[in-house]
Amino acid sequence: MTAVIDAIEVQVFDTETRSIRDTKGHRHPGPLASAQEALVTIRDSDGAVGRVLTPTRNVREDAVAGPLFGALIGKPVLSVEAVLRDLVIAQRGNPVDLADRRIAVVDELLWDLIGQRSGEPVWRLLGGAQPRIRAYASTMCGDDTPGGLSTPEEYADYARTLVAQGYSAIKLHTWFPPLDFAPSVARDIEACVAVREAVGDGIDLMLDGFHWYSRSDALKIGRAIQDLDFRWFEEPMDEVSISSYRWLSEQLEIPVIGPEIISGGICLAVTGYASVPSTFCALGHRTRADSRQR
Amino acid sequence: MTAVIDAIEVQVFDTETRSIRDTKGHRHPGPLASAQEALVTIRDSDGAVGRVLTPTRNVREDAVAGPLFGALIGKPVLSVEAVLRDLVIAQRGNPVDLADRRIAVVDELLWDLIGQRSGEPVWRLLGGAQPRIRAYASTMCGDDTPGGLSTPEEYADYARTLVAQGYSAIKLHTWFPPLDFAPSVARDIEACVAVREAVGDGIDLMLDGFHWYSRSDALKIGRAIQDLDFRWFEEPMDEVSISSYRWLSEQLEIPVIGPEIISGGICLAVTGYASVPSTFCALGHRTRADSRQR
Structure with a gap:
């Protein structure tokens, strides 16, 4: 039996940050301040989970309940490409609720779940030609x-x-x-x-x-x-x-x-x-x- | 003294619709149902107003207070091109709150206000070569x-x-x-x-x-x-x-x-x-x- 997506939940939590965003959205160092972030968890029918951290604005309740996460329940975990294609098509009629950054949350959730299930890091599942890359x-x-x-x-x-x-x-x-x-x-x-x-x-x-x-x-x-x-x-x-x-x-x-x-x-x-x-x-x-x- | 933007307010009101959106966002005829829509009003320092109707998702309070409308207060009414350029630049760092459909609300608001102030329809202010167009x-x-x-x-x-x-x-x-x-x-x-x-x-x-x-x-x-x-x-x-x-x-x-x-x-x-x-x-x-x- 192919595992299917069972549930997706969003937890907003309090945290701290030392960065501030200016009026154009650029981040700069700032004094220690309280902040909120969201942890999104996806669960499949085998009990495996995938998780992603994202800014709360990407997963506001009214936006995600229907168009973003609603269509995922019951879909095979491995159907990530079909799921993304459906979201991109639905984006045409829902450009705000299905903004690219919101669809990206689904993409990351599913790949994290697939990685957790396989016990392999996602980079290797994606082809993984290079075990090391240079950092800058x-x-x-x-x-x-x-x-x-x-x-x-x-x-x-x-x-x-x-x-x-x-x-x-x-x-x-x-x-x-x-x-x-x-x-x-x-x-x-x-x-x-x-x-x-x-x-x-x-x-x-x-x-x-x-x-x-x-x-x-x-x-x-x-x-x-x-x-x-x-x-x-x-x-x-x-x-x-x-x-x-x-x-x-x-x-x-x-x-x-x-x-x-x-x-x-x-x-x-x-x-x-x-x-x-x-x-x-x-x-x-x-x-x-x-x-x-x- | 050039008129400047004084205030922008959003009123969400109850209305009725005979259309329904399917899961991909397409509209079809449907039974009479209650619905909400938003009326956005912009006021300038001379007391003139411009208005636009828009779906409520474009003007959710947490999204519009800061990045979308916040930067407009005090700007000259006629600076519409400068205002839009600033929003498009800020969109890079705020792609959800400043989605194109939300920036469009500002564009329509300002043009409606400019039209109301001038007593001319906007199509004429934009060049107005044709007083009539064919409809389909x-x-x-x-x-x-x-x-x-x-x-x-x-x-x-x-x-x-x-x-x-x-x-x-x-x-x-x-x-x-x-x-x-x-x-x-x-x-x-x-x-x-x-x-x-x-x-x-x-x-x-x-x-x-x-x-x-x-x-x-x-x-x-x-x-x-x-x-x-x-x-x-x-x-x-x-x-x-x-x-x-x-x-x-x-x-x-x-x-x-x-x-x-x-x-x-x-x-x-x-x-x-x-x-x-x-x-x-x-x-x-x-x-x-x-x-x-x-």
């Missing part, structure tokens, strides 16, 4: 906190700290609105120069800054970090402008990376520039991206 | 209700009724899941044949059926309705597959229409097939689509 340090976005990431020199100091901790690759997130001095082409380049000078040539560096630069501003930054031997240039322009990404990729020798937020289907349908669908689990959903790549 | 009758989706739209013959009967009412153009929405006999290439074509035979050659007909046909199925339907002299073929394949739409457009002489749901920026960034951004106000947001067309 990824900074938070720039801020205006002295001693934080408020100047190119502070990025350089922090990069030295990361290298001392053993990191051989570092990705910089530079300055965004609502900071009143952001965005700034000159300041982004200064930070990249300062970090390269601080860490020397042996460290891989990447830039992931403001996402709405014009083509000409993006090209200025891209040429500068290419000269600094950066490893890639991530999402410097509005991600829906596929033609801008194609154009920029043709001007530069280093990879231009994107998109991250728009549906995985679209980025994979368009060739012509580098794309790293590394964040689909958080921002879209992995199963759909995978289906499109076939 | 648009059927609901197919159903399995005898006497409704459950067979090709019932579509034909209903089309005759519409022509008798004076319509000179009719768009058919055919059958979708969760109906167990949908989707069906043969049945969709039969409905189109039956309607063309019923109304004769003098009436414009359009088809907007199942949105996830394969390329080959879509081509079969497209050729059939081209032979029936249909005016356009709307969204027969997954809208994110731009390459599929390009391909289908090359095979057919009648226009292939789309996309409707994915961000307007994307459809307008890609040339090669016909696109009618007619539903941005309902499904995306007009100001953004307009910006991209420039």
Whole structure:
């Protein structure tokens, strides 16, 4: 008898955080504060469970009861691709309740359950060609906190700290609105120069800054970090402008990376520039991206 | 002194409906039932108001208080394009609370307010080249209700009724899941044949059926309705597959229409097939689509 999905429950719990979100949704360090998060648990007819942690806004009761989780009960645990396809089709008529980040919760729940049942880590079930991958340090976005990431020199100091901790690759997130001095082409380049000078040539560096630069501003930054031997240039322009990404990729020798937020289907349908669908689990959903790549 | 936005309030009210949504979000006729809807009112510093009606899920209190409406207070009424750009940028970090349909509420609110202030209808403020446009009758989706739209013959009967009412153009929405006999290439074509035979050659007909046909199925339907002299073929394949739409457009002489749901920026960034951004106000947001067309 194939195991079927029996129940899904959401527990909202109190926790603490040292990060705060600014008005554009970027996270920065903050004082210790109370916060809420949600633990979602899926149970199958054999009593196996899968779990996922998610922000509470993804699983508000009125949104999940019907369209998101309702259709799952009684479905085979292993029908994850069929379940995701049904949700994506239903998304057309329910774009808010079935936003990509909410569908991603179902994707992660089912894969965690499948992994728990099999006793194997999910990465191995998905193909698992590489038992090890390189990690890179990824900074938070720039801020205006002295001693934080408020100047190119502070990025350089922090990069030295990361290298001392053993990191051989570092990705910089530079300055965004609502900071009143952001965005700034000159300041982004200064930070990249300062970090390269601080860490020397042996460290891989990447830039992931403001996402709405014009083509000409993006090209200025891209040429500068290419000269600094950066490893890639991530999402410097509005991600829906596929033609801008194609154009920029043709001007530069280093990879231009994107998109991250728009549906995985679209980025994979368009060739012509580098794309790293590394964040689909958080921002879209992995199963759909995978289906499109076939 | 330029008028600025003073307040936005949401009133949820009880109403009645004769339509029901199926599990995929399609509306069908139903028995009279109670329902809730939201009236959103925006007020400016001169006391002028703009209003929009929207489903309650678009303006749930926890979602709108901060990210959606919070940033508007104090902004100039006429800064609609700046306001929308800020929301689209903030959407990246708040994709659920700032889903396209929610941003669309702000767009409609501001344009209604601007129209009320100027004493002009919004269509005229937006350029207003045409004081009159042709209307077409648009059927609901197919159903399995005898006497409704459950067979090709019932579509034909209903089309005759519409022509008798004076319509000179009719768009058919055919059958979708969760109906167990949908989707069906043969049945969709039969409905189109039956309607063309019923109304004769003098009436414009359009088809907007199942949105996830394969390329080959879509081509079969497209050729059939081209032979029936249909005016356009709307969204027969997954809208994110731009390459599929390009391909289908090359095979057919009648226009292939789309996309409707994915961000307007994307459809307008890609040339090669016909696109009618007619539903941005309902499904995306007009100001953004307009910006991209420039």
